[in-house]
Amino acid sequence: MNINTKKSSLLVLLSLVFLFCGCVSQNQTPSEKIKVATTIAPLGDFVKAVGSDKVEVTVLVPPGAEPHTFEPTPSQMKEVANADMYVMNGAGLEFWMDKILQVNKKMAKVDSSRGISFLLEEGGQEDPHTWISLRNARVQVENICQGLIQVDPANRDYYLQNKEDYLQKISVLDRGLNETFAAKKRKIFIVHHPAWTYFARDYGLKQVPLMKNEKEPGPKYLAEVIDLAREDNITTIFVEPEYNPKAAEIIAREMNASIVYLDPLAGNYLDNMAYAGKEIAESLP
Numbered sequence: 001m002n003i004n005t006k007k008s009s010l011l012v013l014l015s016l017v018f019l020f021c022g023c024v025s026q027n028q029t030p031s032e033k034i035k036v037a038t039t040i041a042p043l044g045d046f047v048k049a050v051g052s053d054k055v056e057v058t059v060l061v062p063p064g065a066e067p068h069t070f071e072p073t074p075s076q077m078k079e080v081a082n083a084d085m086y087v088m089n090g091a092g093l094e095f096w097m098d099k100i101l102q103v104n105k106k107m108a109k110v111d112s113s114r115g116i117s118f119l120l121e122e123g124g125q126e127d128p129h130t131w132i133s134l135r136n137a138r139v140q141v142e143n144i145c146q147g148l149i150q151v152d153p154a155n156r157d158y159y160l161q162n163k164e165d166y167l168q169k170i171s172v173l174d175r176g177l178n179e180t181f182a183a184k185k186r187k188i189f190i191v192h193h194p195a196w197t198y199f200a201r202d203y204g205l206k207q208v209p210l211m212k213n214e215k216e217p218g219p220k221y222l223a224e225v226i227d228l229a230r231e232d233n234i235t236t237i238f239v240e241p242e243y244n245p246k247a248a249e250i251i252a253r254e255m256n257a258s259i260v261y262l263d264p265l266a267g268n269y270l271d272n273m274a275y276a277g278k279e280i281a282e283s284l285p
Contacts, residue, residue, distance in 0.1 A: 034151055037080045038087040039094055040067060041267035042131045043112060043140070047087055049166040050145045050159050054152065058083070061265065066242045067093050067128075068214065072100065083107045085151050087144055091118055093128035110147035112140035119197050123213050132264050133198035134174040134273060138167055169270055177203060177277040184284040188232050190225065192239040192248045195264045199276070210237075210247050217247055229255045236283035238262045 033056040036047050044059040051057075058079045061067050067089075072080070080086065081103045088094050090113035101109065116139050118126040130136045145163040149156045181187075181203035189200075194209035208225060210217050217225070228234070235257045239245040245259060252259050260279050266272040 034085060034148065035083045036085045036087060036148075037083040037107075039089050040131075040265050042137075042265065042269045042272075043087050043089060043144075045267055045269040046112070046137070046141050046144050046166075047148075050141060050162045051148055052158075052162055054155060054158065055148070063263075063265065063267075064241055065265075067265070068095070071096055077103050080104055080107075085110060085147055087112055087147065089113060089128060089130060089140075091116075091126045091128035091130055108147055108151050110143055112143045114143055115139050119201065121194070121197075121213075127197050129195045129198060129264060131269075132196055132273075133202050134170050134177070135202055136198055137269070138170055141166060141170070173270060173274055173277075174202075177281075180277065180281045181205060181284075184281065186232060186284045188228070188234065189280055189283055190229060190234055190237045190251070191262075192237065192245060193243050195240065196238075196262075196276075196280075199280075205280070210251065211243070222247065222251060226251055226254050229257065233285070234283070236260055236279075238280070238283075240264065 033054060034051065035058070036051065036055050037058045037060065038044050038047055039059070040061050041059050041063070044057045047055055047057050058076075060072055060076050060080075061070050077100075080100055083104060085108040086100065086104075087110045088097060090111040094100070113130045113136075116130050116136050118130070121127045131140060141163055145159050148159045152159075187204060188206045188208060190208045190210070192210045194207060194211060196207045199205070200207040208228060210222070210225060212221070229251065234255070237248045237252050237257055238260050239248045239262075241261055241263055242265065248259055251257070260283070262276045262279060263272065
């Protein structure tokens with residue numbers, strides 16, 4: 001074979017390689033990350049745990065914001081418009097959900113609370129704080145996993161394995177908290193905002209909230225809580241960074257108690273739940 005023939009053969013081979021590579025790159029949609037929008041950081045953690053490096057997550061409600069009164073910004077609506085999937089908490093947390101759904105009717109919608117037995121708030125509505133229960137979180141992770149499989153069936157086994165690994169971590173923490181609280185004689189703890197109802201149910205505790213129906217307490221109710229705190233020797237009040245702690249501070253002064261911040265909306269879900277469980281347990285004799 002002469003040099004010219006070799007050159008011609010090499011050019012043909014290179015052309016075929018470039019053509020093949022071009023065809024592959026045009027059809028590499030499976031390698032693209034799935035864009036997932038969700039409401040709060042704990043749900044974002046669930047999506048990341050299951051989807052890992054195959055997802056890109058946008059959390060709408062920022063740290064310190066209150067989901068009950070939050071409204072998405074135009075830039076966030078743009079993020080939703082480009083999403084492949086939206087993970088909602090459900091149970092009425094996202095009263096603004098209709099607006100979100102109108103922006104992108106093609107994206108998959110996952111109600112992470114589907115299948116959960118809801119507790120009722122004082123006003124008779126479903127308590128939306130479902131994720132503040134490791135047992136509810138298991139259901140939410142399952143729903144998210146099924147949503148990702150629906151959007152990306154080619155990676156079904158990948159999502160299922162990640163889900164099982166994360167559920168194992170949830171179970172370990174749940175068993176530890178169950179043992180901790182089972183050994184406690186007193187079961188009552190005081191909170192500013194009643195977000196810990198499912199948590200209290202899981203471990204046989206009683207949450208006493210200062211707020212009622214999203215409103216600050218009146219003088220009569222405050223006096224009742226102060227009497228309860230003195231009677232049960234309660235020396236801690238748990239507050240959330242999203243709310244003004246004034247009422248909690250008043251009671252804390254009256255009963256010489258300390259204020260401890262717990263954030264139900266924090267990221268790093270497992271670490272945050274472990275911290276909350278530790279603080280609540282230490283407040284009980």
